[in-house]
Amino acid sequence: MSIKRAQEVLSLARSVVVFTGAGVSAESGVPTFRGGGGTAVWRGMDAMQLSSARMVGEDLKLVWEWFEYRRDLLARCEPNLAHLAIAAWESRFPEFTLVTQNVDGLHDKAGSSAAIELHGNLWRGRCLECSSRVPLDMTPHVEIPPACRDCGGNLRPDVVLFGEYLPAESFEKARESAGRADVCLVVGTSALVYPAAEIPLVCAQRGATVIEVNPEPSGIGGSRSIMIAGRAGDVLPLL
Numbered sequence: 001m002s003i004k005r006a007q008e009v010l011s012l013a014r015s016v017v018v019f020t021g022a023g024v025s026a027e028s029g030v031p032t033f034r035g036g037g038g039t040a041v042w043r044g045m046d047a048m049q050l051s052s053a054r055m056v057g058e059d060l061k062l063v064w065e066w067f068e069y070r071r072d073l074l075a076r077c078e079p080n081l082a083h084l085a086i087a088a089w090e091s092r093f094p095e096f097t098l099v100t101q102n103v104d105g106l107h108d109k110a111g112s113s114a115a116i117e118l119h120g121n122l123w124r125g126r127c128l129e130c131s132s133r134v135p136l137d138m139t140p141h142v143e144i145p146p147a148c149r150d151c152g153g154n155l156r157p158d159v160v161l162f163g164e165y166l167p168a169e170s171f172e173k174a175r176e177s178a179g180r181a182d183v184c185l186v187v188g189t190s191a192l193v194y195p196a197a198e199i200p201l202v203c204a205q206r207g208a209t210v211i212e213v214n215p216e217p218s219g220i221g222g223s224r225s226i227m228i229a230g231r232a233g234d235v236l237p238l239l
């Protein structure tokens with residue numbers, strides 16, 4: 001029933017925003033490392049401690065070792081049917097924007113060309129001196145921390161760490177797209193954490209239809225939203 005309604009809404013849509021989160025990655029086997037409660041995940045340290053702005057200042061080498069470990073796990077993960085469906089939607093609608101909270105690069109790998117990455121990307125480094133961004137196609141690195149090609153400064157992972165704000169420019173771009181959309185699809189995220197939660201909210205407030213696809217929909221889009229309970233990889237190809 002709700003799938004049919006979602007299909008109808010999408011068939012008329014001119015401007016679509018898709019907002020994805022960890023659930024989409026989890027279906028590709030990407031570990032989330034968000035056990036909480038101080039769960040030891042790597043060398044006896046928890047992810048919050050390792051992926052923190054403070055640790056970049058204290059032990060950059062350790063931060064790199066941790067991210068190299070994560071990239072190594074990721075290199076074996078493939079995009080799933082949800083990633084592929086979203087990539088195909090780029091050419092289906094007159095205006096289309098993908099906004100993701102995921103840092104694994106699986107949307108790129110599936111063929112999405114212009115994902116707005118609110119939390120950065122594990123496959124990119126950023127220079128601590130000149131802020132240059134550098135693709136990290138190679139893992140493991142011979143030398144860590146790797147050096148910037150422009151100025152020789154140390155690179156850090158170009159992801160948003162605990163204790164840091166979302167990149168203002170990406171967030172603004174995402175909010176602008178949300179302000180123009182007539183449909184917003186929220187996939188694999190309960191989208192309850194601000195400021196990211198604002199994206200579907202901006203859509204809902206201006207009367208756009210919010211379609212939520214989650215195993216247990218949270219009702220983020222309010223009473224007018226279409227909620228579809230299910231896995232992204234099962235539901236999105238049907239839409």
Ligand SMILES: [Zn+2]
Pocket residue numbers: 127128129130131132148149150151152153
């Ligand atoms: Zn530099």
